[in-house]
Amino acid sequence: xxxxxxxxxxxxxxxxxxxxxxxxxxxxxxxxxxxxxxxxxxxxxxxxxxxxxxxxxxxxxxxxxxxxxxxxxxxxxxxxxxxxxxxxxxxxxxxxxxxxxxxxxxxxxxxxxxxxxxxxxxxxxxxxxxxxxxxxxxxxxxxxxxxxxxxxxxxxxxxxxxxxxxxxxxxxxxxxxxxxxxxxxxxxxxxxxxxxxxxxxxxxxxxxxxxxxxxxxxxxxxxxxxxxxxxxxxxxxxxxxxxxxxxxxxxxxxxxxxxxxxxxxxxxxxxxxxxxxxxxxxxxxxxxxxxxxxxxxxxxxxxxxxxxxxxxxxxxxxxxxxxxxxxxx
Amino acid sequence: xxxxxxxxxxxxxxxxxxxxxxxxxxxxxxxxxxxxxxxxxxxxxxxxxxxxxxxxxxxxxxxxxxxxxxxxxxxxxxxxxxxxxxxxxxxxxxxxxxxxxxxxxxxxxxxxxxxxxxxxxxxxxxxxxxxxxxxxxxxxxxxxxxxxxxxxxxxxxxxxxxxxxxxxxxxxxxxxxxxxxxxxxxxxxxxxxxxxxxxxxxxxxxxxxxxxxxxxxxxxxxxxxxxxxxxxxxxxxxxxxxxxxxxxxxxxxxxxxxxxxxxxxxxxxxxxxxxxxxxxxxxxxxxxxxxxxxxxxxxxxxxxxxxxxxxxxxxxxxxxxxxxxxxxxxxxxxxxxxxxxxxxxxxx
Numbered sequence: 323x324x325x326x327x328x329x330x331x332x333x334x335x336x337x338x339x340x341x342x343x344x345x346x347x348x349x350x351x352x353x354x355x356x357x358x359x360x361x362x363x364x365x366x367x368x369x370x371x372x373x374x375x376x377x378x379x380x381x382x383x384x385x386x387x388x389x390x391x392x393x394x395x396x397x398x399x400x401x402x403x404x405x406x407x408x409x410x411x412x413x414x415x416x417x418x419x420x421x422x423x424x425x426x427x428x429x430x431x432x433x434x435x436x437x438x439x440x441x442x443x444x445x446x447x448x449x450x451x452x453x454x455x456x457x458x459x460x461x462x463x464x465x466x467x468x469x470x471x472x473x474x475x476x477x478x479x480x481x482x483x484x485x486x487x488x489x490x491x492x493x494x495x496x497x498x499x500x501x502x503x504x505x506x507x508x509x510x511x512x513x514x515x516x517x518x519x520x521x522x523x524x525x526x527x528x529x530x531x532x533x534x535x536x537x538x539x540x541x542x543x544x545x546x547x548x549x550x551x552x553x554x555x556x557x558x559x560x561x562x563x564x565x566x567x568x569x570x571x572x573x574x575x576x577x578x579x580x581x582x583x584x585x586x587x588x589x590x591x592x593x594x595x596x597x598x599x600x601x602x603x604x605x606x607x608x609x610x611x612x613x614x615x616x617x618x619x620x621x622x623x624x625x626x627x628x629x630x631x632x633x634x635x636x637x638x639x640x641x642x643x644x645x646x647x648x649x650x651x
Numbered sequence: 652x653x654x655x656x657x658x659x660x661x662x663x664x665x666x667x668x669x670x671x672x673x674x675x676x677x678x679x680x681x682x683x684x685x686x687x688x689x690x691x692x693x694x695x696x697x698x699x700x701x702x703x704x705x706x707x708x709x710x711x712x713x714x715x716x717x718x719x720x721x722x723x724x725x726x727x728x729x730x731x732x733x734x735x736x737x738x739x740x741x742x743x744x745x746x747x748x749x750x751x752x753x754x755x756x757x758x759x760x761x762x763x764x765x766x767x768x769x770x771x772x773x774x775x776x777x778x779x780x781x782x783x784x785x786x787x788x789x790x791x792x793x794x795x796x797x798x799x800x801x802x803x804x805x806x807x808x809x810x811x812x813x814x815x816x817x818x819x820x821x822x823x824x825x826x827x828x829x830x831x832x833x834x835x836x837x838x839x840x841x842x843x844x845x846x847x848x849x850x851x852x853x854x855x856x857x858x859x860x861x862x863x864x865x866x867x868x869x870x871x872x873x874x875x876x877x878x879x880x881x882x883x884x885x886x887x888x889x890x891x892x893x894x895x896x897x898x899x900x901x902x903x904x905x906x907x908x909x910x911x912x913x914x915x916x917x918x919x920x921x922x923x924x925x926x927x928x929x930x931x932x933x934x935x936x937x938x939x940x941x942x943x944x945x946x947x948x949x950x951x952x953x954x955x956x957x958x959x960x961x962x963x964x965x966x967x968x969x970x971x972x973x974x975x976x977x978x979x980x981x982x983x984x985x986x987x988x989x990x991x992x993x994x995x996x997x998x999x
Contacts, residue, residue, distance in 0.1 A: 363783050423836070520853075521844045521851075560974070562975075563724060564697060564720050564724055565696040567719075588855075589719060589724060589854060591722065592716060
């Protein structure tokens with residue numbers, strides 16, 4: 323055997339050893355990831371123990387369905403989302419059970435479908451925890467700001483042994499925020515609103531939507547609310563047309579809602595956003611924007627709408643895209 | 652008009668109204684109305700003093716945002732508050748008189764629920780423009796009241812039957828509204844806020860729909876007010892002096908319905924004003940339900956109602972409790988308290 327052959331032999335052994343070691347490490351890691359029992363604490367500070375991976379998950383909180391999709395899992399059903407399935411997740415209604423409204427889920431259906439985990443929203447579902455736990459396990463989240471989004475992603479992913487994937491999703495989104503922050507120029511103002519008939523609400527910077535404006539170097543016309551530091555739900559307040567005229571935002575993001583307020587009120591035609599045709603009805607995902615898919619989609623769409631020349635239009639499923647808000651029929 | 656005015660007047664046990672009291676009620680109402688009106692024009696996010704307001708009322712709203720706000724937001728809202736208050740109060744007086752029921756209110760004819768149902772139905776099915784929505788609401792209210800009247804017609808609009816028919820029609824339409832809201836789910840959220848009753852965001856569009864209904868109703872109410880005096884008497888007495896009770900209850904009821912339907916279409920169901928203001932007015936005048944000339948009472952009730960309603964809206968606008976309460980809530984709240992006070996004093 324020549325030295326050359328000996329060297330080749332050594333290389334082969336090393337390669338085999340490395341491969342075997344890698345396989346062992348990965349197998350161990352995988353075994354670790356799938357290791358049960360897993361204990362997950364939700365936003366009620368209740369620790370829930372999972373002895374196995376849940377099979378029939380009802381994601382009443384769409385954020386739960388969003389996180390599951392992002393980590394390669396899927397629920398058996400969701401709550402109807404503004405009266406429809408979550409379009410942005412491209413869920414086909416026939417493939418998922420519609421468990422009813424988030425605040426009024428169909429308990430009979432949940433029982434019938436042998437749901438073993440319900441992912442809910444604390445405000446709406448926690449008061450009925452006793453009813454839920456008769457059916458399966460319950461986790462509820464109280465998600466308002468960007469930190470809540472990261473925490474919920476970690477928490478839900480942990481149930482499925484996907485903590486690393488969650489960390490990866492959160493890290494890449496943080497990178498995206500920083501990257502876009504550097505590329506966006508200051509000088510514009512915008513506002514987030516929802517409109518129910520004659521009643522309009524606008525969001526402070528403390529909500530996730532408002533914080534996205536900060537990352538995009540855009541002034542939130544509503545500004546900040548220090549009370550939100552004490553009560554994180556205090557992220558929006560009613561606003562009247564007169565105040566909106568005074569704030570005069572360059573861009574309006576309005577959640578899809580009903581009523582003819584915009585169309586009827588002559589004041590709106592004087593607001594910069596309307597004058598420059600930069601008032602938008604945004605998709606329903608903006609109302610529960612904390613999932614990894616939604617937050618990514620929303621942030622990129624906002625960036626595009628605020629800086630169309632700098633940021634490309636993201637790929638958003640039909641029906642979930644922002645559309646121009648018409649002042650006149 | 653009645654043929655024999657002397658017989659009619661002798662049949663009516665009218666209490667004389669003290670002129671001083673009357674002048675005082677008129678004076679105080681006018682002062683409250685004017686003060687509230689000026690406050691409504693000057694108060695808001697964009698600060699404006701009264702002198703500026705006067706100039707802005709006639710300034711070009713195309714070039715001045717402040718002028719736009721005064722002319723298109725604050726002025727219509729203030730005028731709508733006065734008109735709605737006046738119309739509902741007058742309608743309430745008419746209903747209380749034709750049903751001889753001190754607990755009567757315009758909604759007893761089913762008009763409020765009918766108008767609300769028509770608006771909810773139109774909203775969820777094809778979401779029309781505001782002016783169309785106003786007309787739909789008004790005619791919906793009139794149709795509902797006509798159903799009530801047709802149910803009560805067999806009993807010649809007997810006050811008890813009229814009240815029961817109105818309550819039944821109201822319950823039916825309220826149930827229908829609930830059914831629609833359940834059926835259309837989230838898309839009726841906007842209607843939920845409308846159903847509270849509010850003047851917020853109302854513009855010249857709503858005012859232009861409202862004013863002619865109100866003025867027609869107010870004028871007809873005053874013109875036919877002598878018959879209201881007579882309808883407070885016993886039916887047999889009315890017949891004996893040649894008054895067609897059925898016909899006049901229907902006509903006067905229809906006037907109340909016209910007044911109410913237009914208001915509901917514009918502001919939503921604003922509770923208690925139509926019920927409580929007639930009581931307040933009579934109390935201020937120191938007279939009872941069956942003992943006052945409606946030629947004085949009706950316009951006076953309209954004045955007091957207009958003043959009280961714009962005052963409540965101004966109070967709400969001042970955000971005295973930190974938020975701006977819709978008139979539907981503040982009127983029920985204040986009206987409820989006033990009702991309890993009057994009840995305790997045995998004035999109802």
